[in-house]
Amino acid sequence: MTGAEVRNFAVAIVLFALAALIPLTGSGYWLSIGVSIATYMVLSTSWALFSGPTHYISLATGAFYGIGMYVVGLGIEILPYPVLLLIAAVLGAALAALVGLATLRLSGVYFVIFTLGLAELIRQLVNWGQTTQGSSSGLYVLTDISEPMIYWQLLGLGAIVYLLGWWINRSRLGFALRIIGNDEVVAVHSGINTASAKIILFVVSGTVATVTGALLAPRLSYIESSIAFSPMLSFLVVIMALLGGAHRLWGPIIGVVPFMLVWDLVTAKFPNQTTLVLGICFLLIVYAIPHGLAGLVEKYRARARGAF
Amino acid sequence: MAGRSALLVENVSKNFGGLIAVDAMTFEIEEHEVLGLIGPNGSGKTTMMNLVSGALKLNSGRIRLFGGDISGLAANRIARHGVARTFQLVRMLPSMTARENVFAGGVFGHRRLWGRDLEENAEAMLEKVGLGGAGSTPVSAMTYIDQKRLELARALVSDPKLLLLDEWLAGLNPSELRIGIDLINSLRGEGRTIIVVEHVMDAIRSLCDRCVVMNSGAKIAEGTPQEVLADEEVIRAYLGDHHA
Amino acid sequence: MEIIIGGILLGGTYALIAMGLQLQYGVARIMNLANGEILVAGSFAALWLFAGAQLSPVLSLIIVVPIAFVGNWLIYQYFLLPLVKRSKNQGQLEVDSILSTFGISFIFVGVMHAIFGGEYFNYEYLEIPFQVFEEPFALNRIVAFLGAAIAAACLYFWLNQTRSGLKLRAVSVNPDAANLVAINVNRASAMAFALGGAVTAGGGALISMFVTFDASIGVLFTMKALIIVILGGVKEIRGSIVAAFVLGLAETAVASLIDPGLTLASAFLLFILILLFRPQGLFGRQTS
Structure with a gap:
């Protein structure tokens, strides 16, 4: 490990430790914001692991997340919670592998559309399954898992995602993905199996999103398909990851924190204008900060270095 | 011929819809040999290279690399077998x-x-x-x-084990061309096995041990650069009927 | 029989939705994800004109189509052309235009939500039963179907028989080469984008006669239009018309034989099958 890496690790550990202290403040407001931030930190960072280097925009986060919730919702009375997390992870991985096999050999547009529809498709299937089974439209999740517990679990998952991302970036797989993002033809002729590299990363990010959904299920005591498979979630993840900068492991988090704080205000003060705000954010990212906040930081740093 | 067979192309064909781009091509290159693949524009040279490197899938025939069958493998598998290439338009x-x-x-x-x-x-x-x-x-x-x-x-x-250079010298000015030719020559001196697709005749004369000439997807001549460049059919293919 | 005619009528509607997107993606190479919102905007305009001025949705086309043309032209000039100029390769443009048109679509949804609220709308116009092969169908669906047929015929004629249509086709096949033969590629692209938007909005006005819509339903239309365009082969206007009928028939069959809740699932199944077995579309040619 280089000196810079040791320093980064130290900074990360301190930040995580500080973040872990939030529930001890006893403030319900900060804990609730903390859970939201931790959720989107995990989701956007894992999203960027796949989409950052490959430039495929995945809108499947909501689908995976919803599946995770439903696994817990359906199984909480029958199986112990950790087993459900495991089932969620396996299901998410399997679905991601299937979707990847079908779409990742093709152009990015197909992939966006497919993933956009996936959540809606699964939602329709879930609804259909529930009505033909004759059960009610939602599921009750009654556990004794408290909000601080959920928060710490999310932080733990976040730590795993960061370690995984760090490891991937140093590995052949990470280098392969960077080459794929630059020029897929060169990648293929250099001996890279581009399809499997992309599928592996998509599986990683899909699994993380599914587990996140499973972790958050106890927070809602009643799960409904329209909440679990919300398309809004997928879009928010994309926006925050791009706002921060999807090309760096530490990019998404610097998008998530400010965005969630502002978003919390927007949804409270202008609940009917959220879509409009979201649209403006998309345009801002594309036209004003195409490389995200991380890109701005790097540019500023490079300029500062040039000045001395 | 003493060397080991590096690449053996047997009866390879490729068509795009109704257009036959490569028509029953057969040729061989030995280890440590530099082979020129030449021919007029549109004669199928680049398609042939793409078939060897796996960028395109052949319709029929067989390609062997040091005896092992690589026909129809994906490009990344072929690269792992030791075939490297450059691109007609440089790709960074x-x-x-x-x-x-x-x-x-x-x-x-x-x-x-x-x-x-x-x-x-x-x-x-x-x-x-x-x-x-x-x-x-x-x-x-x-x-x-x-x-x-x-x-x-x-x-x-x-x-x-096999290097494919697809018009690597194209677009260079005369002094750069000199440098480029010297560079490839040094590779030849190392005993590398190379197929060059080239339009620059000077380069072909000074670099290639042997040439395969293509026209309309088929092989029309094979031999040393001097032989093929004097061949009547080759001249006709390049310059038209009047000059033969 | 009912399924077949119902499917064909629905297919006509879908053709109307998909043709605009086809033009935009085929020529201007922009995958316009705000397509469905432009359609819904057309629907709202027709509703507004019908409720406010008692104007028939068919006549409202005279107003809706030109406004949509200009509006989409402006969107291309001010939002998309800068991306085209800035992008170094097709991949970059693809990502940028996906994000940008998503942004535009959200803004459309937000604005329509602010004006019309979140309720569902429908109104009654030409709800007269009309006999087709002894089965009754609402006249408004048949009018929309005819509208689709006329629009398709005009587009087809224009693209294949006129000079300006030829320019568009040239840009669609190869923008660089088109540029070399003195075609203004950016202008042709803007033209195609604007025209596509106009067709889409006009379609929206027509289908508003029998579809229940709300401010946020556009994305469903976008998705179906995309599935149709991909199904038909990206560069083939005839392909997407056939694909529209395939989708219309499949959905009607699934809705009446299995469960109306599974229409999207059936559309998706078609989509997956196409991706797996004929990624170039039903009528697209395999390129080298």
């Missing part, structure tokens, strides 16, 4: 430095270099193509010939 990895561009060729090729091995080999290749010390340059800041050199270094770092 724009967000990476020169050194990382060279790395790209070595990590996944048939040598599968990593860590210190990779760094040392990449540095040596940069040195060889005349880019020693330029490893940290972003490729966007490089001139055309330097990009071409870099592409060659990327292909070489995998220590390929």
Whole structure:
């Protein structure tokens, strides 16, 4: 490990430790914001692991997340919670592998559309399954898992995602993905199996999103398909990851924190204008900060270095 | 002929819809040999190269690399078997430095270099193509010939068993051309096995041990550069009927 | 029989939705994800004109189509052309235009939500039963179907028989080569984008006669239009018309034979099958 890496690790550990202290403040407001931030930190960072280097925009986060919730919702009375997390992870991985096999050999547009529809498709299937089974439209999740517990679990998952991302970036797989993002033809002729590299990363990010959904299920005591498979979630993840900068492991988090704080205000003060705000954010990212906040930081740093 | 057969192309055909781009091509290249694949524009040379490197799938026939069948394999599998190539229009990895561009060729090729091995080999290749010390340059800041050199270094770092150069000399000015020819000649001196697709006749004369001439997708002549360039059918293919 | 005619009528509607997107993606190479919102905007305009001025939705086309043309032309000039100029390769443009048109679609949804609220709308116009092969169908669906047929015929004629249509086709096949033969590629692209938007909005006005819509339903239309375009082969206007009928028939069959809740699932199944077995579309040619 280089000196810079040791320093980064130290900074990360301190930040995580500080973040872990939030529930001890006893403030319900900060804990609730903390859970939201931790959720989107995990989701956007894992999203960027796949989409950052490959430039495929995945809108499947909501689908995976919803599946995770439903696994817990359906199984909480029958199986112990950790087993459900495991089932969620396996299901998410399997679905991601299937979707990847079908779409990742093709152009990015197909992939966006497919993933956009996936959540809606699964939602329709879930609804259909529930009505033909004759059960009610939602599921009750009654556990004794408290909000601080959920928060710490999310932080733990976040730590795993960061370690995984760090490891991937140093590995052949990470280098392969960077080459794929630059020029897929060169990648293929250099001996890279581009399809499997992309599928592996998509599986990683899909699994993380599914587990996140499973972790958050106890927070809602009643799960409904329209909440679990919300398309809004997928879009928010994309926006925050791009706002921060999807090309760096530490990019998404610097998008998530400010965005969630502002978003919390927007949804409270202008609940009917959220879509409009979201649209403006998309345009801002594309036209004003195409490389995200991380890109701005790097540019500023490079300029500062040039000045001395 | 003493060398081992490096590449054997047997009866290979490729068509796009109704257009037959490569028509029952058969030729062979031996280890340590430099083979020129020449012919007028649209004669199917690049398609042939794409079939060998796996960028395109052949419709019929067989391609063997050192005896092993590689016909129909995916391009990445063929690259792992030791075939490296450059592209007709130079292809860089724009967000990476020169050194990382060279790395790209070595990590996944048939040598599968990593860590210190990779760094040392990449540095040596940069040195060889005349880019020693330029490893940290972003490729966007490089001139055309330097990009071409870099592409060659990327292909070489995998220590390929067969190197495909697709019009690697195209677009160079006369003095750059001299440098380019010398560079390929030095590779020949190392005993590399190379197929060059080229339009520059000077280069073909001075570089190639043998030439295969294509026209309309088929082989029309084969032999030393002197022989094929004097061949009547070859002249007709290039210049039309009046000159034969 | 009912399924077949119902499917064909629905297919006509879908053709109307998909043709605009086809033009935009085929020529201007922009995958316009705000397509469905432009359609819904057309529907709202027709509703507004019908409720406010008692104007028939068919006549409202005279107003809706030109406004949509200009509006889409402006969107291309001010939002998309800068991306085209800035992008170094097709991949970059693809990502940028996906994000940008998503942004535009959200803004459309937000604005329509602010004006019309979140309720569902429908109104009654030409709800007269009309006999087709002894089965009754609402006249408004048949009018929309005819509208689709006329629009398709005009587009087809224009693209294949006129000079300006030829320009568009040239840009669609190869923008670089088109540029070399003195075609203003950016202008042709803007033209195609604007025209596509106009067709889409006009379609929206027509289908508003029998579809229940709300401010946020556009994305469903976008998705179906995309599935149709991909199904038909990206560069083939005839392909997407056939694909529209395939989708219309499949959905009607699934809705009446299995469960109306599974229409999207059936559309998706078609989509997956196409991706797996004929990624170039039903009528697209395999390129080298």
